[in-house]
Amino acid sequence: MTVVPLSWYLTLGAVLFTIGVLGVLVRRNVIVVFMSIELMLNAVNLVFVALSRHLHTMDGQVTVFFVMTVAAAEAAVGLAIIIAVFRNRETVNVDELTVLRW
Amino acid sequence: MHAEATHVGYLWLIPALPAFGVLFNGFLGQRAKHLVSVVAPGVVGAAFLLACRAFLQLHDLGHGAVLTQTVWPWISAGDLQIDVAFRIDALSAVMTLVVTGVGFLIHVYSVGYMGHDPGYARYFTYLNLFTCAMLILVLADNLPVLFVGWEGVGLCSYLLIGFWYQDPNNASAGKKAFVVNRIGDAGFLLGLFVLFWNLGSGAPSLSFGEIAARAQDLSPATVTAVTLLLFVGATGKSAQLPLYVWLPDAMAGPTPVSALIHAATMVTAGVYMIARLNFLYVLAPATMAVVATVGAATALFAATIGLMQNDIKKVLAYSTVSQLGYMFLAVGVGAFGAGIFHLVTHAFFKGLLFLGSGSVIHGMSGEQDMRKMGGLRRYMPVTYVTFLVGTLAITGIPGLAGFFSKDEILLAAFTSPHGSPLLWAVGVTAAGLTSFYMFRLLFMTFFGDCRAEDHTKHHLHESPRSMTVPLVVLAVLSAVGGYMGLPQHWLWGNPFGAFLEPVFGAHEAGHVPASLEMTLMAVSVAVALGGLLVAYVLYVARPELPRVLAEGAPRVHALISNKYYVDEAYEALFVRPTVTLSNWLWRACDVGVIDGLVNGTAEAVGANSSLWRRLQTGNVQHYAVSMLFGALLILGYFALR
Numbered sequence: 240m241t242v243v244p245l246s247w248y249l250t251l252g253a254v255l256f257t258i259g260v261l262g263v264l265v266r267r268n269v270i271v272v273f274m275s276i277e278l279m280l281n282a283v284n285l286v287f288v289a290l291s292r293h294l295h296t297m298d299g300q301v302t303v304f305f306v307m308t309v310a311a312a313e314a315a316v317g318l319a320i321i322i323a324v325f326r327n328r329e330t331v332n333v334d335e336l337t338v339l340r341w
Numbered sequence: 342m343h344a345e346a347t348h349v350g351y352l353w354l355i356p357a358l359p360a361f362g363v364l365f366n367g368f369l370g371q372r373a374k375h376l377v378s379v380v381a382p383g384v385v386g387a388a389f390l391l392a393c394r395a396f397l398q399l400h401d402l403g404h405g406a407v408l409t410q411t412v413w414p415w416i417s418a419g420d421l422q423i424d425v426a427f428r429i430d431a432l433s434a435v436m437t438l439v440v441t442g443v444g445f446l447i448h449v450y451s452v453g454y455m456g457h458d459p460g461y462a463r464y465f466t467y468l469n470l471f472t473c474a475m476l477i478l479v480l481a482d483n484l485p486v487l488f489v490g491w492e493g494v495g496l497c498s499y500l501l502i503g504f505w506y507q508d509p510n511n512a513s514a515g516k517k518a519f520v521v522n523r524i525g526d527a528g529f530l531l532g533l534f535v536l537f538w539n540l541g542s543g544a545p546s547l548s549f550g551e552i553a554a555r556a557q558d559l560s561p562a563t564v565t566a567v568t569l570l571l572f573v574g575a576t577g578k579s580a581q582l583p584l585y586v587w588l589p590d591a592m593a594g595p596t597p598v599s600a601l602i603h604a605a606t607m608v609t610a611g612v613y614m615i616a617r618l619n620f621l622y623v624l625a626p627a628t629m630a631v632v633a634t635v636g637a638a639t640a641l642f643a644a645t646i647g648l649m650q651n652d653i654k655k656v657l658a659y660s661t662v663s664q665l666g667y668m669f670l671a672v673g674v675g676a677f678g679a680g681i682f683h684l685v686t687h688a689f690f691k692g693l694l695f696l697g698s699g700s701v702i703h704g705m706s707g708e709q710d711m712r713k714m715g716g717l718r719r720y721m722p723v724t725y726v727t728f729l730v731g732t733l734a735i736t737g738i739p740g741l742a743g744f745f746s747k748d749e750i751l752l753a754a755f756t757s758p759h760g761s762p763l764l765w766a767v768g769v770t771a772a773g774l775t776s777f778y779m780f781r782l783l784f785m786t787f788f789g790d791c792r793a794e795d796h797t798k799h800h801l802h803e804s805p806r807s808m809t810v811p812l813v814v815l816a817v818l819s820a821v822g823g824y825m826g827l828p829q830h831w832l833w834g835n836p837f838g839a840f841l842e843p844v845f846g847a848h849e850a851g852h853v854p855a856s857l858e859m860t861l862m863a864v865s866v867a868v869a870l871g872g873l874l875v876a877y878v879l880y881v882a883r884p885e886l887p888r889v890l891a892e893g894a895p896r897v898h899a900l901i902s903n904k905y906y907v908d909e910a911y912e913a914l915f916v917r918p919t920v921t922l923s924n925w926l927w928r929a930c931d932v933g934v935i936d937g938l939v940n941g942t943a944e945a946v947g948a949n950s951s952l953w954r955r956l957q958t959g960n961v962q963h964y965a966v967s968m969l970f971g972a973l974l975i976l977g978y979f980a981l982r
Contacts, residue, residue, distance in 0.1 A: 263965055272962075337959030 248289035255282035269321050269331040273314075280310050346550075347402060352410040352427040355391050355437065356476040358384040362469035370462025381465035382448035385472050389441035396434045405843035406430070409482060416485070420542040428482035428549070432844040435681060436479035436613055439688045440606050444472050446811035447601040450696050453807035454597050454703060464504060464595065471497035475606050479613060483548040484533055487614070491529065491578065494607045495522045501602060502594040514593035521587040525577015532570030539563045553620045561625065568621055568628040572635075575611025581669060582639045585662045586908055592654040596699030599654060604661045604695050605688035612668040612684055616677045619845050623675065629759050633673025637754075637767040640666030642905075644774035648781070649902040652709050653698045656782050660735070661691055663771055667750050670768060674760040676753030677845040678838040682826045683750055685837075686742035689822045690734035693815035697728035700804040700812065701786060706797050711782065716791035720801040723809045725787050727816035732783045734819040736776040737869045745823035747772060748862055749835075752828075755861055756853050765861070769868050776872025784880040828858060 255278055262275025284303045291299030325331050362384035370377045399406050408429040416423040429437065448468060455464050474493025481487035495518075503515030537547060540555055556564070575581070580588035591603045602608070615622055615632065622629055640663045647659035664687050671680030702709055704721055718725035734741040737748065751772070755765040791798055803809070826837035879886050891898040900906070 260969065264962055264969070333962055334960060336961075339959055 245289055245293045249286060252282045252286035252289070255279075255285065267332050267334055269324070269333055269336070272333060273317055273321065277310060277314070280306055346407045346409040346428075347398075349395075349398070349408045349410055351391060352395065352408065352429060352480060353412045355388050355395070355427075355441070355480060356473045358388045358391070359469040359473035359476065363466055363473060366462050366466040366469060370466060374461055377462050377465050378452045381469055382445060382452065384469060385441055385445045385448050388472070388476065389438070389445050392434070392437040392441045395429045396438060399429060399431070399434055411482075420545045422545045423483060423485050423547060425486060426482035426546075426548065427480040427486075429480065430844055431841045432613075432616060432681065433479050435685060435841065437476060439685055440472065440475050440479060443605045443688050443692050443815070444475075444601055446814055447597050447605070447692065447696065448472075450600075450699070450808050450811040451595075451597040453805045454699055455595060458595075460504065464501075467497055467500045467504070468598070468601070471501065471602060471607070475610075478610055482550075483546055484536070484552070485547055487617075488529070488533065491574075491610060491614075492526065494602070494610060495519065495526070495578070498522070498591065498602050498607055501598040502591045504594050504598065508593075511593040514587075514590040518587040518591050521584050522577045525574045525584055528570045528572075528577070529574025532567045532574065535563065535570060536567045539567075549617065552618070556620050556624060559624070564621055565625040565627050568618070568625045569631065571614065571618065572611075572628060572632055575614055575669075576635065577611075578614075579608050579611030579665050579669070580662050581611070581635050581666060582642060585639060585643065586911060588662055589655055589658040589904075592652070592658050596654065596695060596702060599658070600692045600695030600699065603658065604691040608661065608665055609668065609684045609688070612665065612672060612680055615669075615672045616681055616845070619672070619677045622672070623846075626759065629673050629675065631673075633670050633754070633759060633764055636666045636669025636671070636673050637764045637771075638666070639663065640670060640771040641767050641774070642666075644771045644778065645901055646904050647778040648774060649898070650778075651711050653701065653711050653714070653782060653786060654695075654709055656711075656778055657691070657694055657698055660694075660775065660779065663775060664691065664735070666771070667747065667768065670754055670764060671750040674753050674757040674764065676750060676757060678826075678835075678841045679746065679749040679753050681841060682837055683743075683746035686734070686746040686819070686822050689815055690731045690741075690743055690819040693727060693731040693812060693819050694735065696808070696812055696815065697724050697731060700724040700808055701728075703804050703808070704801050705793060706800050708793065708797060711785040713792050713794070713797075714786045715789040715793075716787070717801070718787040720791075721787075721803045723803055723812060727809075727812040728787065729783065730816040731819055732779045734823075736779050736872065737772055737865060738873075739866055740820075740823075742819050742821070742823035744866075745826055745828070748828070748865060749826065751865055752853065752858060752861055756857070769865055772865055773868035773872045776869040777876050780873045780876035781880050784876060788881055789884070828862075829853075830855070 259275045259279030259282060262278065263272050266272050266275060284306055287299040287303045291297065321331060324336065328336065330336070362381050365380050366377050395408055399408060409426060411424045411426045413425050414422065415425045451464065451468065455461055458464060471494060474490050474497055478487055478490025478494060481490055499515045499519040502518050503512045506512045536552070539559055540552065577584045588603060588608065592599055622632070643659045643662035643666060647656050647663065650656045650659060664683070668680045668683050668687070671683060700721065701714065701717060701724060704717070705714065708714070730741070734743040737744045751765055751768050754760040754768050755762060793801070826835045827833065829835060
């Protein structure tokens with residue numbers, strides 16, 4: 240059984256992160272944007288775990304648990320906000336949600 | 342001025358009592374009108390009693406006594422230490438008695454005169470405030486406190502001239518008085534500054550005693566400058582040439598106000614100020630000459646205008662200007678005692694004449710034009726008799742107050758080292774004119790047939806008791822007031838002058854030959870009777886003559902009846918250029934430059950901001966892009982350095 244080299248993990252993490260960034264920047268649906276943010280968080284998680292194993296230390300894995308906790312909390316709050324926005328505006332299109340300015 | 346001062350504790354109450362009246366009438370008067378009628382005259386009466394007490398104490402202390410009270414330290418800066426301090430010496434005792442005494446009578450009169458006015462409480466608030474300010478003015482122990490009173494009376498004058506402010510004419514008359522007085526007061530302030538500058542730390546409290554003690558150290562040029570500048574203030578306040586123009590217009594106020602402020606008390610403040618600073622003025626012969634000349638010129642000038650006025654109050658106003666000219670003539674020739682004596686008798690008879698004219702106006706339902714009066718002596722006997730006494734007093738008919746005081750002035754004008762026969766001649770001429778216009782007024786108002794309209798005639802009535810009693814009291818004072826200052830060697834002589842002597846020193850006219858004195862007296866009496874005779878011929882015996890005369894000399898008639906076009910000249914020379922300049926300053930400097938700068942700054946910032954606000958789209962993805970580029974930039978910086 241061959242060991243998957245570290246560079247593959249890091250490359251996969253970078254690719255996932257970039258997809259997430261592009262999703263945040265170009266998608267119009269707030270829920271998709273939100274999912275893209277989750278994707279960015281998990282890409283980083285993957286890098287943390289890979290490096291943790293590579294360096295034989297548990298610090299990275301502990302950090303990942305924190306990130307997942309924060310992400311869960313964020314998902315709860317974020318989805319609640321999105322539902323509230325949808326109830327008020329009947330849309331989840333970011334281009335139409337531009338009133339937080341003068 | 343160097344006498345020992347006795348400290349007493351009650352002087353502050355004299356101005357404080359009317360001040361209490363101000364608070365009461367101002368805050369509670371609207372709700373308790375019947376109390377105003379008691380409180381307003383009451384506080385002035387109480388102040389009068391206190392003034393009497395001060396006078397008696399002064400009298401007991403003997404020759405040259407001074408009562409003082411330092412109420413609290415006012416300004417304390419470096420060497421300068423100015424106190425709120427009051428002083429009663431012979432001069433301020435006389436003034437205080439006049440202000441509170443005549444003031445009390447006029448307050449009582451006002452209760453009747455203003456009884457139906459909706460602004461009753463406001464009127465008495467102002468009148469009490471005036472009394473308070475005037476008392477501060479005459480009781481002040483130093484120039485700054487005097488100036489407080491000086492400005493205070495000016496303010497009250499403004500408020501009371503424009504008392505019926507609903508009529509724009511009254512409001513603008515008040516404004517005119519205020520502005521003209523500001524011009525004079527600017528001179529007064531400058532004089533004060535020059536004096537303070539030159540005395541320096543020598544007179545750290547600017548009290549009259551200190552100024553008197555240090556007056557000798559000043560250079561003659563300084564004294565002349567100071568006295569002239571202060572005299573500018575006096576010409577404003579006391580309506581002398583060239584600043585007299587506000588006083589005739591001031592007749593827009595209620596008539597008791599004209600009597601109290603614009604005849605008896607406030608307008609004499611300039612005379613009082615010069616008499617108070619006599620020790621400075623005698624050091625400046627040039628100023629004395631100016632004062633005497635201005636006084637004599639004003640006396641004559643105003644008297645000629647008085648000849649042709651048809652408004653009963655305007656005649657009295659010009660008469661006041663003219664009589665104030667006499668007072669300045671007196672102090673200008675060094676006869677300070679005579680000036681103050683005339684001030685007192687004038688307060689009696691001019692107060693009386695104004696109150697009498699008020700009674701007439703009251704009876705005539707507000708009519709002031711003498712051409713629509715006539716024959717009133719049948720309807721208003723008390724007013725008629727008292728008015729007659731006042732007229733006889735002002736014209737200098739022997740035996741009444743004005744005769745003695747005016748004669749003392751004319752004698753001094755002739756014999757004093759500062760005087761000259763010319764000043765005397767001007768004074769006598771003005772006396773003749775005074776006699777003419779006063780009897781003209783008397784004849785037009787009280788004699789002949791009544792020319793009033795029917796409904797006015799129907800309402801004609803004698804005034805209520807609260808108005809006639811002050812008239813009678815003032816008439817008695819006008820009749821006998823002169824006997825406190827008889828010419829030298831007559832009966833008991835001149836106790837009034839002797840009483841004031843410690844203040845003025847012994848620089849009054851020395852010995853005068855009795856024959857000269859009698860001759861001058863005879864001339865002035867003859868002139869007064871001549872004026873009476875001419876007025877009788879023109880307005881009683883041959884009433885058609887004035888029109889013939891006016892048509893005979895139309896230019897002169899137009900010139901005098903238009904008051905020499907002085908108002909028009911001032912309008913063209915000063916008022917209109919000032920208004921034009923102010924308009925230009927408003928439009929060009931204020932709107933253009935100052936508003937332009939302020940608004941321009943705001944507009945520049947606004948334009949700048951509306952450019953930058955385009956960055957803030959509200960679209961979160963735009964923000965996310967800029968965050969991304971920011972993050973990449975930072976990363977790139979750390980990666981490549």
